[in-house]
Amino acid sequence: MQREVGTLPLAPALRARLAAAGFQTAQELLDTGPCGLSKEIGISREEALEALQVVRQECHGDTARAAGGSGATRKCTALELLEEEQTQGFIITFCSALDNILGGGVQLTKITEICGAPGVGKTQLCMQLAVDVQIPECFGGVAGEAVFIDTEGSFMVDRVVDIAAACVQHCHLIAEAQPEEDHGKALETFSVENILSHIYCFRCRDYTELLAQVYLLPEFLAEHSKVRLVVIDGIAFPFRHDFEDLALRTRLLNGLAQQLIITANEHRAAVVLTNQMTTRIGQSQSTLVPALGESWGHAATVRLIFHWDNTQRLATLYKSPSQKESTIAYEITVQFHHCWLHVLMETRCHSIFCRF
Amino acid sequence: MAAKKLRRAQLSQEMCERLSRYQITTCQDFLCLSLLELMKVTGQSYHEVQKLLCKVSRACAPKMQTAYEMKLRKSVNPSSAFLSTTLHSLDRVLHGGVPCGSLTEITSPPGCGKTQFCIMLSVLATLPVSMGGLDGAVIYIDTESAFSAERLIEIAANRFPAYYDSDEKLLCMTRSIHLYRELTCCSVLKRIMSLEEDIILKKVKLVIIDSVASVVRKEFDTKLQGNLAERSNFLNRGASVLKYLAEEFTIPVILTNQITTALSSGPGLRADLVSPADDLSLSEGSSVSGKRDSGYVTAALGNTWSHSVNTRLILQYHDLPTRQKRTSRYVQWHVT
Numbered sequence: 283m284q285r286e287v288g289t290l291p292l293a294p295a296l297r298a299r300l301a302a303a304g305f306q307t308a309q310e311l312l313d314t315g316p317c318g319l320s321k322e323i324g325i326s327r328e329e330a331l332e333a334l335q336v337v338r339q340e341c342h343g344d345t346a347r348a349a350g351g352s353g354a355t356r357k358c359t360a361l362e363l364l365e366e367e368q369t370q371g372f373i374i375t376f377c378s379a380l381d382n383i384l385g386g387g388v389q390l391t392k393i394t395e396i397c398g399a400p401g402v403g404k405t406q407l408c409m410q411l412a413v414d415v416q417i418p419e420c421f422g423g424v425a426g427e428a429v430f431i432d433t434e435g436s437f438m439v440d441r442v443v444d445i446a447a448a449c450v451q452h453c454h455l456i457a458e459a460q461p462e463e464d465h466g467k468a469l470e471t472f473s474v475e476n477i478l479s480h481i482y483c484f485r486c487r488d489y490t491e492l493l494a495q496v497y498l499l500p501e502f503l504a505e506h507s508k509v510r511l512v513v514i515d516g517i518a519f520p521f522r523h524d525f526e527d528l529a530l531r532t533r534l535l536n537g538l539a540q541q542l543i544i545t546a547n548e549h550r551a552a553v554v555l556t557n558q559m560t561t562r563i564g565q566s567q568s569t570l571v572p573a574l575g576e577s578w579g580h581a582a583t584v585r586l587i588f589h590w591d592n593t594q595r596l597a598t599l600y601k602s603p604s605q606k607e608s609t610i611a612y613e614i615t616v617q618f619h620h621c622w623l624h625v626l627m628e629t630r631c632h633s634i635f636c637r638f
Numbered sequence: 639m640a641a642k643k644l645r646r647a648q649l650s651q652e653m654c655e656r657l658s659r660y661q662i663t664t665c666q667d668f669l670c671l672s673l674l675e676l677m678k679v680t681g682q683s684y685h686e687v688q689k690l691l692c693k694v695s696r697a698c699a700p701k702m703q704t705a706y707e708m709k710l711r712k713s714v715n716p717s718s719a720f721l722s723t724t725l726h727s728l729d730r731v732l733h734g735g736v737p738c739g740s741l742t743e744i745t746s747p748p749g750c751g752k753t754q755f756c757i758m759l760s761v762l763a764t765l766p767v768s769m770g771g772l773d774g775a776v777i778y779i780d781t782e783s784a785f786s787a788e789r790l791i792e793i794a795a796n797r798f799p800a801y802y803d804s805d806e807k808l809l810c811m812t813r814s815i816h817l818y819r820e821l822t823c824c825s826v827l828k829r830i831m832s833l834e835e836d837i838i839l840k841k842v843k844l845v846i847i848d849s850v851a852s853v854v855r856k857e858f859d860t861k862l863q864g865n866l867a868e869r870s871n872f873l874n875r876g877a878s879v880l881k882y883l884a885e886e887f888t889i890p891v892i893l894t895n896q897i898t899t900a901l902s903s904g905p906g907l908r909a910d911l912v913s914p915a916d917d918l919s920l921s922e923g924s925s926v927s928g929k930r931d932s933g934y935v936t937a938a939l940g941n942t943w944s945h946s947v948n949t950r951l952i953l954q955y956h957d958l959p960t961r962q963k964r965t966s967r968y969v970q971w972h973v974t
Contacts, residue, residue, distance in 0.1 A: 291684030294677055336683060400944045412705075430705075435740065435881050436948060439708045478706035485700050487882060490666040494695035497669070501692065502702075522874060522942065530670060537672065558945050 284309060285344065290337055299323045308337050371424040373415045373511060373552055375407065376452075379610035383599045384584070390424070390510060390552045393542055393581065397557040397572040398588030402595060403614050404556040405436045408513045411554060412481050413445045415511040418468035421453050426510025426551075427480040429502070431495060434516035437483060446477040482506070489520035493534065496541055503549045510551050512542070518558040518573040532577055539581035555582065644668060647697035649690065653680065665698045721763060721844065721890050722770045724797075737949060739888045741880055745895040745937040746953035752894045753784045754793075755953070756846045759892065761794045763844035764811045769801065772889075774843025775814040777836060779829055781853040785817055816840060823857050823872055826850075830879050837887055845883065849894035850876075851938045870942050877946035893947065898938040 285308040287300050303323045305311055311319065311334060320330040372387030381387045388394050388411060396404045412430055417423025430437060450472060457465040482502075486492040492514075503509050517538075525531045546553045560573040572579065572587070579585070585601035598609040642665045645654045654663075660679045662668055669691075671679070676687045712719060720735035729735050736742050736759065744752050760778060765771025778785060794802050794811060802808050816836070820826045826847070836842065850873075858869040884891045937944070937952070944950070 293681050293683045293686075295681050336685075401950075434945075435885055439705055439712060442705055443709060475706060478709055479704045481705040482702050483705055483708065484702055485885075487700070487878070490669055491698055491700050493669045494665070494697075494699040497691055497695040498699050519878075519945070522870070533672070534670065558942070560942065561940070 285341065287311065290340055292333055292336060296325070296329075296333060299325070308341055311337050312341075370550075371419075373411055373424060374417075374422065375410060376414060376449075377612050380597055380612060383597075383605060383608045383610055384586075385602070385605045388511075388552050388554060389584070390550050391546050392583040393539070393546060393553045393555065394584040394586065395555045395557055395572075395582035396586045396588065397559060397600075399559050399570065399590065402588040402590065403612075404588060405434075405438075405515055406441070406614050408515050408554060408556060409437070409442050410445050411511060412513060413442065413449050413477055415552075416472070416477050416480055417449065417453065418464075418472055420462065420464040420468050421456060424510050425508075427506060427508045428482070428511040428513065429499070429506075429509055430481055430483045431486055431492070431512070431514045432483060432516070433486045433492060433514070433519045435485070436515060437485075439478075442478065442481065443474060446474045449477070450474060480508075482509075486520065489534070492517075492520055493538070496538055496545075499541075499545055500548070503545065503551065507549075509549065511554065512545070512551055513554045513556075514542075515556050516558075517555045522558070522573065528575075532575065535574060535578055535581070539578075642698055644694065647694045649693065653690075656680065665694055668694050669698070721759065721772055723759065724762065724770065732949070736890045736892065738890045739885050740948035741877065741884060741891050741893060741946065742949045742951065743893050743895050743937075743947040744951045744953065745897060747897045747955070750953040750955065752953065753782075753848055754789075756848050756892060756894065757785070757790050758793055758797070759844065760815050760846065761790065761797065761811070764814050765798070765801070769798070772843035774889075775816060775840045776844045776846065777833065777840075777842050778815060778817045779826065779845075779847045780817060780819050781821060781826065781847075781849060783819060784848065787812065790815070814840075816842075821853065823853055826853055827872065827876055830876055833879075833883055834886075837883065837889070842887075843889050845880070845889065845891045847880075847891075847893045849896065851894070851896035854939060855896070866940075870940070873939060873943050874946065877943070881946075895943075896938045898936060 287305050287308065287310075288297060290297070290308060292300075300311070300323060305314075314322070316327055316330040316334055319325075319334070320327045325333075370390055372381070372384075372389060374381055374387040375384075384394075396407060398404050408430070412428035415424055415426045415428050417425070419425045450469075453469060453472060457469060484495055486495055499512065503512075517535075521531055521535065542553045542555075545551065557578075558573040559570045561568050562571045570589075572585075579601075582601070583603060584599070587598045587600045589596055589598065594611050595613065596609050596611055599605055599607055643663055644657060644665060645651070647665055649657075657663070657668070657679060662671070662679065668676075673684070673687060673691075676691070677684065680687060680690065682690065719738055720729075720732075721738065722729050722735035723732075744755060746752050756778070760776045762770070763772045763774060763776050766773045790812065791808055794808060802811070818829055820829050830847075833845065837845075854869060854873065858865045858872075880891050880893075883889070937950070
């Protein structure tokens with residue numbers, strides 16, 4: 283009630299007039315009433331009424347928040363958070379070593395960034411996650427749906443069909459080995475067509491479409507409440523050309539990161555972004571670093587870097603609040619990302635569709 | 639989409655006029671501002687501004703389609719998903735041929751046969767669908783003046799003697815291959831920007847640019863400061879327009895690139911290697927082991943460009959006179 287007029291979400295012109303007239307707190311406004319307000323600052327009665335309704339809503343919201351209700355700011359103890367984290371699901375990647383270094387899989391409500399050189403397997407992992415998020419709960423999954431925002435045009439439907447078929451087969455094998463009641467019912471709805479119909483794809487051609495799509499994401503997720511994964515494949519691509527104003531780019535990227543964190547938390551979804559690598563030219567040598575600059579490195583909670591060592595693909599956990607930094611080897615086979623060693627590489631690698 | 643004017647985004651007339659006083663006329667300008675800035679220029683309250691943002695976003699956001707719908711659309715027309723190269727082992731490795739709707743890059747040392755390969759693909763594209771072609775015209779952007787019409791006719795007559803049995807048919811084929819000679823980066827970019835109308839007008843089913851590297855490396859000397867960024871800019875812009883055309887019309891786009899030698903002076907530059915497939919000396923097998931300080935060969939134009947293309951074919955000499963095509967398996971082929 284003692285809230286200052288300048289902090290209320292009113293139109294700037296109106297705020298300026300209120301300040302000029304000498305109003306300081308919200309309580310003063312409410313006491314004056316719409317007719318008095320309209321006479322004092324020279325606006326119509328309807329406008330004054332509208333303004334007062336906004337003020338009343340804000341103050342009501344304030345008192346509700348002060349009483350400890352849920353709102354934009356949440357207060358809870360660390361114990362409550364611990365219990366929440368322990369019951370939270372992970373999105374498994376079907377590559378056990380990768381799941382291990384991530385602490386169980388891709389975490390919900392966090393942003394995971396995957397950086398890597400072209401051809402190393404970032405889009406493959408994203409497509410796999412879009413299938414894995416849909417695994418029913420009785421098989422250890424989160425039974426969610428996926429949103430796939432593609433900026434580079436590298437989404438391959440045929441490959442997703444392969445991955446989905448392999449996933450369904452894998453679940454069938456589990457059901458046969460350890461039969462349980464829910465398995466049968468879950469498998470009825472877990473088919474390739476169903477999996478494909480729950481992956482929502484958006485093709486964004488430039489950064490304006492990407493910004494627009496991220497603004498509309500909360501609305502979309504409210505309509506499709508089962509979405510547990512948002513993938514943006516290629517957050518770097520639209521921002522790396524046609525940008526003379528680097529300060530604007532940093533601001534837009536930070537804004538994007540913030541919105542994604544809010545969305546991830548509100549809808550209990552995991553956000554996965556893929557980034558490119560760029561060459562940083564030093565004095566005596568040049569190194570490959572993730573693109574989009576230093577400040578972007580703060581946006582993601584968990585950062586994975588995929589790279590090569592001769593002909594072996596490696597994944598390094600570069601940044602994580604709970605796991606330690608480690609590196610594992612992985613392969614891309616017909617079915618999934620696998621962490622088998624060289625045996626499968628020779629025979630299966632040629633089935634990769636793109637880039638190699 | 640970005641350049642969409644705000645009045646087409648269904649904002650009220652007075653709002654559009656007010657915004658144009660601040661030079662905000664397109665959706666892009668609107669979405670680049672922060673919430674507080676928007677409140678200032680529109681003079682609206684916080685909640686109103688959020689509603690406006692949603693309205694403008696809805697005007698530019700892409701349409702949603704599920705993966706299932708994409709698959710259905712593809713399966714309606716399976717034969718048009720690839721351009722078969724008629725080299726069976728290559729087609730097998732590529733799962734059908736050069737994919738439609740994405741960018742394919744062909745890289746090789748000089749003299750390996752890139753231009754010959756492109757000419758052959760042009761012939762294939764003009765063939766009717768029953769013979770494995772795309773039954774359409776071809777746009778060939780030539781930056782090195784390496785295209786030879788005589789060679790084109792030679793390939794067509796020798797490869798498909800049964801089909802091209804008369805001069806008339808050969809002439810008809812040559813009429814559907816449109817050649818543009820562009821010798822500077824600027825003109826190449828302008829040509830790429832104007833391709834959309836040509837594709838619709840001439841019913842084009844294949845676009846070839848031979849070669850991107852020669853014109854870029856002539857004009858941009860990456861040792862000079864600032865040139866690296868400008869070069870990346872040019873390449874990225876070209877790549878995104880070409881990707882849009884490839885996807886919009888579901889046609890293959892083929893680009894050729896050159897090989898460059900990167901001189902290594904220690905372990906640091908090793909990091910520049912984008913992927914082992916790009917290190918062509920690795921294919922020699924047993925010969926090199928341990929240190930490799932004398933340098934290695936890799937595809938030109940840097941790793942930002944490597945991110946832009948979808949498929950990369952590398953041609954090399956294995957031993958004369960056979961040439962090898964590398965995707966991840968070795969495929970041998972001859973130029974006859």
